[in-house]
Amino acid sequence: MKQTTPDWAKKSPYDKYFDFIGPKADRYTILTEHIEKLKLNSAVISVAGNRHIFIFPPGQKSLRSAGGIFPFSGKSPYLFSAHYDRVEGSPGANDNSIAVFHLLNIAVKLSARTGSGSGSGSLSNEWIIVFTDKEELSAGETLEDQGSFTLAKKIKSWGLDKAKIFNFDACGTGNVFIISTTTDHILKDTDRPNISKIKKSINQLRDYALETADLLRFDKVLLAPTPFSDDVGFLRAGLAAQTITILPQDEAQKYEELLRTRPEFVDVIISGKVKEPQERRHLPETWRNINNASDTPLRLTPQFFEKVCHFMENLCR
16 A cells, blocks of 8 residues: 655655655665755765765855865864665664755755855854765674764864764654763763863753753753764764754653663663663663664654754754
């Protein structure tokens, strides 16, 4: 029986969403062709065999040219990231397709403002959106195999080490904004050189995310550790990044209670033991249903999509 396309997926830029999550979808081709159709200023940059898709404001040169520099080199642009790959066998409806399309929506809005010259007011004209490749790791791979790790090294060489990086993952189910603290716990007992600078940058990104939520009068916000995402790859390469995800309110409340009663559960997440059945059952249901066949559009909550996009857009102020 053919599935009826919901109204939200009939509107641009979400009109290619169901193609994107198809079982045999060539996600790279669908995404790059859709970006071209939306007339966004984009470039594909390959790093260590991974194809990362960049979107820049109108008029910005998207690639380094002879004698030129990368856009916003030496500055502190907003850099919003979301991985576009998925685990084999999973539709990837929430992880991470919907965040990709939310950022396409933001790219269209920011491009329109920048192109009209109105972005110099409440929103910044200095932004980059990047869809990262290879966030999902296979058995036996390490964080240094993650696409964001090698990408971060390039970002630093391009003079973007001061970029304000916000990473969005699984942003399609619920209305409670989870501001990830995973990197805090990873850095807690680390004595790597320059670590204090990275910690300070992460705290600044987190404070800014909380300020944005407060500005928008969002009362459903939780600071909590989350499963690994691109932020960990960025961190491994020496770049601060703040991951933001979403959970339904009842799941967020139960998770908050779990962390109060079992503070050591953070170590379970960091160590990877959360993949074991006896620990996995403690994860919020939304997280248990990603990276497998259960990650379908039926679990999405489109009534909150506009709120998520509003938050994304206002981070770029």
